[in-house]
Amino acid sequence: MIARFILSLGLLLAALPAWADVNIQQVTSASGLKAWLVEDHTIPFTALELRFRGGARLDAADKSGATNLMVGLLEEGAGDRDSRQFARALEELAASFGYDLSDDFTSVSAKFLTENRDQAVALLRDSLIAPRFDEDAVERVRQQVLSGIMSDDKDPRDIASRQFRELVYGDHPYARPQSGTAETVTALTRDDLIAAHKSALTRDRVYIGAVGDITPDELAQLMDTLLADLPATGPELPAAAALNLPGGVQVTDYQTPQSVVLFAQPGISQDDPDFFPAFVLDLILGGGGFESRLMHEVREKRGLTYGVYTYLADKDGAQLWMGSVASGNERVAQAVQVIRDEWQKLQEHGVTQKELDDAKTYLTGAYPLRFDGNAQIAQILVGMQTSGRPIDYIATRNDKVNAVTLEDIQRVAKRLVDPAHLTFVIVGQPQDLPAN
């Protein structure tokens, strides 16, 4: 099945939520853990989202990939079950546990039926508190990770991502691939995994969201069962990254017909008073699917690509305004030029009142559409907490969008849009690309 375009959902800040009718309750457990809950007893299951601040940046340089391998082993044997016994138990309960890692967070997404909730939670508890890291499981998953690393080394998109990280983040942990390198992953020991587990999953850094067929009391108890035995606190987190965005174009030669391009300039924090104008500005430039300027200029008018997107990436230790495009080697130079021109135009002329009005109508109208499933809402609840939003944020969010004036946005365009530092990383064999 192939679609007309793919929306890049990445860090679109779609995690910023939305809608006045969602009734969020704060639940505090006996041991002091806090969760946000939306009760909905329509369907007999619960979606539970846990997010631990920390993530892949916790890895030391010579242990790069330790957290990733550790997370990959959480459901490969825990408590008194080895890997296969654990998988069978999970299937018999028809629960689903997903474990994910980003630069800043380790995430756990669980779904379980009401009928066997206690058994499912006991199993999830084992995987979080008492993973076994059995030798055969470690070797099996290590080989899978190494195979993935080898494949990444030959995938133009992954190569671009790696080149980009190295260029922009220098010696900060963000510069290193989350899954590590063949060398570091090969050298990881069981002790490294135990250490990574102790650092990554701690009580003081967990954010909890739950949606579905569960009451506040049941959730309070569940949280303590699940998490009370985790370490109280984790190691210090790395300081913010010093960003290297020199402008210009960096090309990595790779034999493939279509060049893959990542580009970025300095971004803005969600805590900045100018964040909302910046968010609207990004939507108009390249964040808004078909309606964005870049999509019009690069795809609709010139047919230079299948998709071009931008987004504001707000990591704990780095703020970037990022984008991506892919074009045939013989056409990519033109695509890059069009993007540069749009950047310049945005800095010089800002946006029109109609563009602002349309963007606001879209953003405020699209609001409730995000709340369309227990799992999605649980993720939104956690996203609100990690970005420090108040519990009543949803009811005020549209007002914040509507409050953005043309004056705000022109001011922020002058402040933020920075063609001189707009930096392109290209992987492929681009033709006719002018030197920097």
Added chain:
Amino acid sequence: MIRAAVALLATLVLSSPLLAAGTVSDFQLDNGMKVVVIEDHRAPVVVHMVWYRAGSADEPPGQSGVAHFLEHLLFKGTDTLAPGEFSATVALNGGTDNAFTSYDYTAYYQRVAADRLPLMMKMEADRMKNLRLSEGDIVTERNVILEERNMRVENNASALFREQLAAAQYLNHRYGVPVIGWRHEMAELGLDDALSFYGTYYSPNDAILVVAGDVQPDAVLDLAKQYYGVIPANPDLPAERYRSAEPPQTAERRLLFRDARVAQPYVVRSYLAPERDSGAQTDAAALAILAEVLGGSTTSIMAEKLQFDSKTALYTAAYYGGTSLDRTTFELVVVPAPGVTMQQAEDAMDDVLSGLLENGIDEERLARVKMQVRASEIYALDDTEGLANRYGRALTQGLTIQDVQEWPNVLQAVSVADVLDVARRVLDRRQSVTGWLMSEEVGQ
């Protein structure tokens, strides 16, 4: 453990019809357009979809990719909408829209606040008949689909390999031609090709409307009559979808695909297989269970034997695409562990298959798979758009609403004997393709 699980299943099934999410109604308009309404009142949102029973396998010879090309072109103008205005209007109403094409269907959809449904219907009905294209649209959009092919296929050795596999699997059927099209034919697609496909297939008697979300069925029917009901049926719509059938496949095919961009080699085996047919879904259900038993998870037979016991493989999987208008495929994948040759990996896979046919399948294993299937029906209710897709796909691929609703029960009724019986018929090397994807520098 198992007995407890089976007891639980009875509760789940009994409670399902009482749920407030997922109630399905259906209608047919006088012009032949089918209407399916799926209710979910948890959020004031609606998904509006129109599915055409026309996909890449319905394209004329030599015009591969035209169904997908036309899908892109439907976002250009009509008599009353300027190019791009369709999506812009959806966005102005806080919605998102998109479209997708497969072998058997092309579908268009919007997600919007439920009170915007009439406007979506008005615009979708408009472009069913009133598309206006220029030569300029053709040239630009053709470049876009060529870049799409670059992105999805030309830049990806696995995708190139899979195109070759499908082409070798189908001797006579259009499923052997990629949905996006062969590049040399895409480059020649013109305005007339697109308009001809549009004229043949885009009409209410070839379309299915699926509306899912916070709506009342009667109200949807009234709107459907107002906007779609006024469009005349196309009397020249082909009475049957013309598809050339596969002849008996009597010779095993083998492919070796090499590309310098391959880091991790792997083996794929694909067998021609029966699809779900209306009122006759038993074989397909048994194949769906077989795929789960063989390679659906880390507790499957291939994973246990090849990943855990012999450590021959890093990864194994089995796939069965049962929802298909015509003959589909049953596929196995084995990614060899370091130091294991492709031949050893393939042999190990074949040992698993012959072991399965000789030794049968534990009842316990079957029960576990069925438990998963049943729970997935509960979780599916949380995904209204997924349910809408399920009905749209089924109705464009030869199934009825009743078939869709019976499917979970057909799956539950599958016995070990059913699985072994269908496995014996389908896992026949003469109707298979085996492909090795390898790097250029790796010698054998």
